[in-house]
Amino acid sequence: MAISEFMSSISTLKSLLAPGQKAIITTxxxxxxxxxxxxxxxxHYLVKKGLEVTVVVPSAVSQNxxxxxxxxxxxxxxxxxxxxxxxxxxxxxxxxxxxxxxxIQRLHSLSPxxxxxxxxxxxxxxxxxxEDFGTYYYHxxxxxxxxxxxxxxxxxxxxxxxxxxxxxxxxxxxxxxxTGSFRHPNTTAHVHEVVAQLIRLGVNTNQVHRRIFDxxxxxxxxxxxxxxxxxxEYLPDYHLALMWISQEDLVQFNSQAGDxxxxxxxxxxxxxxxxxxxxxxxxxxxxxxxxxxEPFAVNGFAARYFEGGGHKNAxxxxxxxxxxxxxxxxxxxxxxxxxxxxxxxxxx
Ligand SMILES: [Mn+2]
Numbered sequence: 001m002a003i004s005e006f007m008s009s010i011s012t013l014k015s016l017l018a019p020g021q022k023a024i025i026t027t028x029x030x031x032x033x034x035x036x037x038x039x040x041x042x043x044h045y046l047v048k049k050g051l052e053v054t055v056v057v058p059s060a061v062s063q064n065x066x067x068x069x070x071x072x073x074x075x076x077x078x079x080x081x082x083x084x085x086x087x088x089x090x091x092x093x094x095x096x097x098x099x100x101x102x103x104i105q106r107l108h109s110l111s112p113x114x115x116x117x118x119x120x121x122x123x124x125x126x127x128x129x130x131e132d133f134g135t136y137y138y139h140x141x142x143x144x145x146x147x148x149x150x151x152x153x154x155x156x157x158x159x160x161x162x163x164x165x166x167x168x169x170x171x172x173x174x175x176x177x178x179t180g181s182f183r184h185p186n187t188t189a190h191v192h193e194v195v196a197q198l199i200r201l202g203v204n205t206n207q208v209h210r211r212i213f214d215x216x217x218x219x220x221x222x223x224x225x226x227x228x229x230x231x232x233e234y235l236p237d238y239h240l241a242l243m244w245i246s247q248e249d250l251v252q253f254n255s256q257a258g259d260x261x262x263x264x265x266x267x268x269x270x271x272x273x274x275x276x277x278x279x280x281x282x283x284x285x286x287x288x289x290x291x292x293x294e295p296f297a298v299n300g301f302a303a304r305y306f307e308g309g310g311h312k313n314a315x316x317x318x319x320x321x322x323x324x325x326x327x328x329x330x331x332x333x334x335x336x337x338x339x340x341x342x343x344x345x346x347x348x
């Protein structure tokens with residue numbers, strides 16, 4: 001599908017949305033600030049348009065995002081009490097909005113429920129290579145965040161006046177985090193223009209920043225200290241910062257949802273590092289995060305060797321074939337294949 005087709009189909013959607021209709025908004029597993037921020041901003045927008053809206057997430061909302069207006073009503077599919085409500089709601093829905101993910105598998109155990117629903121699905125997202133599971137697409141990989149897209153879409157539909165401070169706080173959250181607080185290469189002039197409008201609207205950006213980033217528990221800070229002191233290694237030949245976290249580490253530091261968020265970025269602070277990899281041992285396998293600096297792309301590496309993918313400079317992956325040690329061995333095996341590509345970056 002070409003982007004132009006995505007764009008034309010979404011413009012017809014506005015006239016089809018009507019008061020009294022039922023809508024579900026869903027987003028990816030382990031939802032981050034962009035996932036929750038975009039879902040809640042869109043939730044408030046649709047409620048203002050008179051729709052009956054429910055936000056459903058495949059796994060828990062982390063503590064530092066729970067202040068967002070509307071977060072208290074989000075249904076978590078991993079919560080047995082919530083799970084019972086989800087299927088009838090999805091069944092009754094007129095619309096299903098899929099935000100901040102491009103592959104249906106990112107819904108994990110919620111994916112069959114959404115996949116088999118009869119309602120048209122509207123994908124609003126900025127990840128690469130969207131799968132063909134939606135009816136309508138508002139998809140731009142140039143966008144730094146889905147929150148930016150939500151702002152653009154509301155503006156395109158002429159409803160900018162409906163954006164209030166509560167929605168602005170949600171939107172700012174996702175824009176701020178998905179741009180790494182406005183330092184990643186995806187931080188375009190447009191990003192700053194959108195943020196300028198949110199500030200004019202009255203969004204207290206300093207407060208949003210503190211709520212999201214300065215909300216660590218003592219366990220989380222000690223956990224971070226432990227990872228940096230004992231689980232970080234630099235491989236100078238490959239300009240690679242490598243970190244790993246075992247199940248034991250997670251238990252020892254009482255790690256909560258969201259505690260490992262952003263840890264991988266520390267690797268890029270090393271002078272000379274071109275990329276950073278974090279491996280986390282989860283009950284269902286080894287989860288990997290990849291970060292890189294321009295122009296080295298990690299999404300191809302993640303896709304080829306670790307069942308993953310994502311953005312050019314920020315990707316995810318998994319290793320389902322064994323232990324943390326085996327994942328490291330696999331990495332050591334494939335690294336030499338990338339040597340010339342890595343060296344090229346350093347020459348620039
Ligand atoms: Mn995002």
